[in-house]
Amino acid sequence: MPYNNKNRGTEKPPIVQWLNKKTDSYEKIERATGEVVSVKVTPGPYKKLELVKRRPRRRTVKSPVRKLTKTTRKKIEKAVKAVKAAKPAKKKPVKKKKKKAKKKVVVKKKRKVNYLNNKDLLAEVIMSKEQDQMTDKLARMLMMLCARYGRRGNFANYTYNEDMQAYAMMMLVRTWRSFKPEKSNNPFAFFTQCVKNSFIQFLNQEKRHRNLRDELMVDKGLNPSYTYQLEHEQRNTDRRKELAEERANPLTEPREVKKDDELVGY
Secondary structure, three states: OOOOOOOOOOOOOOEEEEEEOOOOEEEEEEOOOOOEEEEOOOOOOOOOOOEEOOOOOOOOOOOOOOOOOHHHHHHHHHHHHHHHHOOOOOOOOOOOOOOOOOOOOOOOOOOOOOOOOHHHHHHHHHHHHHHOOOOHHHHHHHHHHHHHHOOOOOOOOOOOHHHHHHHHHHHHHHHHHHOOOOOOOOHHHHHHHHHHHHHHHHHHHHHHHHHHHHHHHHHOOOOOOHHHHHHHHHHHHHHHHHHHHHHHOOOOOOOOOOHHHOOOOO
């Protein structure tokens, strides 16, 4: 029912409607708080709602404040007097506890474990010398040494790497008695040098065999290995220069021709 002069004595309706000219739509608004309840989408005003020209102001509803009664006031006054009358008790000085310094936890780094321990190797060599026979443990240690040395970069890619290890182990079996613990306490270095020498000896033997094979192939008119060609290519170029100089200067005394000075054909 719209609110007008005829029904002024009655209570005002709690919700009214207002035309928002910016959006050109009617809005339901609470009169007390000024909050929008809903917006009408269809044209025309709401039915049975009062249309207001001015929008109700937004207000915050304050909570009602309770008035203190006489009894509560008297109780509060008594409590304030009692607090003022009571003397403040002397506080005992509190000793501050000294903070203990935190101990730094030192993490010990794990020592690198070698695949062969020098002390164990020395003990096995001494035991083998006393028995005048290589123990099984010493044999396993030397085999491990040969296998690990064969993995080095300058020996690992050879096709006959296992043969080199076997040759080094054979030489160790023949020469392990030559180590003297009275003069040195480092058998690891001694046996490592023996293995190195054995590997180099085996490589030199293989090189001699390879050269013999390549020379036979050249004699038969076949192509030798690529390494043989590279090795003798520089020697052939140097020899050709010397022959050209001798032909250009025939008055010079020819030098003695050696077997290595002959040109290698392939």
